[in-house]
Amino acid sequence: MKKWILITTATFLTLLTLLLAVGLWGYQQLQQFRQTPLALTTPQELQLQHGTSFHRLGQELQQHGWLPYDWRWKLLGKLQPQLTAIRSGLYEVSPQDTPESLLQKLVAGDEKRFSLTLVEGKTINEWQQYLQQLPHLQQSSQPFLAVLQQQGDDSAKAEGKFFPDTYQYRAGTELTTLLTQSYLKMQQELQAAWDSREQGLPLESPYELLILASIIEKETGRADERRLIAAVFINRLRKGMRLQTDPTVIYGMGEAFNGNITRKDLQQETPFNTYRIQGLPPTPIAAPGRESLMAAAHPESVSYLYFVSRNDGSHVFSTTLAEHNRAVDRYQRRRK
Structure with a gap:
């Protein structure tokens, strides 16, 4: 307690001495300096090197043209020594920052994110x-x-x-x-989807679920279609049908893909050509999000085996090949 009283008394005497030295005018100038926004119009980066002192910082800020390095900066450090414990790092300085708010940011180590x-x-x-x-x-x-x-x-x-x-x-x-x-x-996320999956899915491991989810992710961006897309592929796997999904073909083509898939491309023997191989491709073809993972684990309870794009981001789903061919004629071949 005595030590605290001595420190408090010493601090008070120091402040009193400084205030007497600068006078009321000087104190008002210091207050205005502390709260005046820095001279910049757009956010700027400030790289504070390890070991930079409080006074060196003031000089750097003056070199940037953001504030004058004069007696007010030095007095601010004397009156508020806690603001001199600045930390190194990369900071963002905004036009709304004042000398005091900037120093608070540097002391807190609130680096730019x-x-x-x-x-x-x-x-x-x-x-x-x-x-x-x-x-x-x-x-x-x-x-x-x-x-x-x-x-x-x-x-x-x-x-x-x-x-x-x-x-x-x-x-x-x-x-x-x-x-x-x-x-x-x-x-x-994958383990959570696998643990919650519906029983009886024709998937042998979480990795196979991941592969299927990646195909779903590439096939549709519509939340209301993911479980339907999943159902089509699950139904085809159960029946031993080939998946016949274009995104896997495109992935397998790599840089050879120029924006269009030809009949020749569909006949190429690659591990990812699901028009030629049985079952899933050997790896995922993209990064699935949480919704696609859960769709693979919880496909819709429908009998669909086919789908075709309406060219507006949505799809027409069909159970029979005849229905599917009619949808292809209407939306892809433009036949009435």
């Missing part, structure tokens, strides 16, 4: 092109495979194993750290 969004329905190759454009990330070669190795996944098959979502990061974060979050989240 960046977003990484892995979009559902995209492939690993498409994600990699996107990730290379993101700022302030510590990149590495083959980061998806690196995460698989770190997690003890020896399959070397990364497609579909990372959950599409938005992940926040700070400058200097390693990409593999974020991808590890994505991998673990997919493991969690």
Whole structure:
């Protein structure tokens, strides 16, 4: 208690001495300085290096033209020494920031946040092109495979194993750290879908459910159709019918796909050509979201075996081949 009283008394005397030195005018100037917005019109990044002192920061802010480095900055540090305990990092300085609010941000270590969004329905190759454009990330070669190795996944098959979502990061974060979050989240979501699945599905493992979910993801973006699409594929698997789904063919073609599938393409022998192979392809063809995972686990209770696009994002579903052919004539061949 005595020590606290001594510190309080010393602080009070210091403040009193400073206030007497600067006078009322100086105090008013300091108050105005503390609350005046910085001189910038758009948000800017401020990189604060490790070991930067409070006074060095004031000089850097003056070099940026954001505030004058003069007696007011120095006095502010004397009157509020807690504002001098600034932390290194990359910060965003906004036009609304004042010297005091900026210092509070730097003391709290409230660094600028960046977003990484892995979009559902995209492939690993498409994600990699996107990730290379993101700022302030510590990149590495083959980061998806690196995460698989770190997690003890020896399959070397990364497609579909990372959950599409938005992940926040700070400058200097390693990409593999974020991808590890994505991998673990997919493991969690996939296991939840598998554990809740309807009994009797012709799927032997969570990985097969993941493969099916990826096809559903590519076939439709409509929430009201996912379980119907799932039902078609489940029904075909039960009957031993080929899936005959174009997205798997396109995936198997890789860079050879130019926007159109020809009859010749449908006759090509590839592991992903579901017009030629029985059952599911060997791996997912994209990253499914939670809705597609749950659709694969809970297909609609219908007898549909076919569907065809209406060319507006929706599909016509049919039970018989005759019904399906009529729908193809109407919506694809434009016959009445």
